[in-house]
Amino acid sequence: MSSEWPLWEVFIRSQHGLAHKHVGSLHAPDAEMAVNNARDVYTRRNEGVSIWVVRSADITASSPGDKAPLFDPARSKVYRHPTFFPMPEEVKNI
C-alpha cells in the first residue's frame, strides 16, 4: 500500500521560539494523514509542539553536482565572518 502513497518530508518544532527542523520523511495519501502519521512516527517521545509536512516532490533542491560553483566561492572570503573585531568584555551573547 505504502508504495502507492506519495512521500512527505516532516518538519518538527521542538519548542516555542525555535524553528521547525527536518526530522525525516514518511508516506501518506494526503496532507491531513501526513500530519497524523508524522505525529505517530516522529513525536512519540514528546519531541514536538508543531508539525509541518511538505510533499517531497514540491521541494526544489540544489544539485550535488553544483556544489563547487555554488559554495566554493564563499570559502575564500573570510572577511564576511565578523571575526576581525575585538568584542568588549561586557557584551554578552553574541
Place this chain on the structure above:
Amino acid sequence: MDAAKPAAPFEYLLRLGDNALVLSQRLSEWCGKGPALEEDMALTNVALDLIGQARLWLSYAGELDSAGAGRSEDELAFLRDAGEFRNLLLVEQPNGSYADTLMRQFLFDAWHALALRELAASADPRVAEIAAKAQKEVAYHLRRSSDLVVRLGDGTEKSRAMMQAALEQLWPYTGEMFQGDALDRDAAASGAGFDPAGLRAPWLDYVGEVLAEATLKQPPAEAWMHSGGKQGRHTEKLGFLLAEMQFLQRAYPGARW
C-alpha cells in the same frame, strides 16, 4: 477512604481496566504486521496508550480489592481467568482484516470518549484523575479512527464493501456499551460512575454522522445485541487472547525482568 468521597467499586474499575487491557492486547497483535509502517506505528501507539490506562485502572482496582487483599495490576492482568474479566465483548473480537480492526476501534473510541467525559466528573477523585489523563489520548484515537472510517468507507468499491461488512459484523456487540446493571446503577448513584444508557443517544448521533460521511449504511439501532462481557460471560475468543497474554506468568509463575 474518606466517607464523603465515594470510591468506585472494585468490579466497576475492572470493567474500565479490562476494556483497555484487552483492546491493547488485540492491537499489539498487529505490531510488525501493519499494512504500512505509518499505520503499524499509529496502531501500536494506541495500544501503548491503552496499556497505560489499563495500568492506572487496575492498580487502583487492586487497592480496593477486598477479596484478594491488594492484588497488583500484574496479578489482575495475568492471573485471572476469562470468567473474571469484565471487558465489553466488542474489544475482545478478533482483529480480522484491517477494516475489522479499524471499525472495532472506531465504535469503541466513540463510546470511550463519551465514557471518559462522564468519568472525568466522577465524585471519586482517583477516577476523575485517571479519566482526565486518558481523555486526551482517546480524543486523538477517535479523531484518527473516525478519519480512517471515512476514508475507507468513502474509498474504493472494495474498501467500502470491507468496511460495511465489518460494521455489520461488529454492530451487535455495541449494545452492551449502553446496558446498565446493578453495578452501574450503584456507581451512578454514588456519583463515582455514570449511567451507560445516557451515552446511547450522543453515541448514535456521532457514529451516525461519521458513517453517513463514510457512505456506510448504519445497521438499525434497535437490532438484537449481544451482552454478558461486563458480567464475565465472554465469547470463546477471549480465552485464546488470554492464553497468549498470560502464557509467561502461567508457565513461569512470578517471573520478572
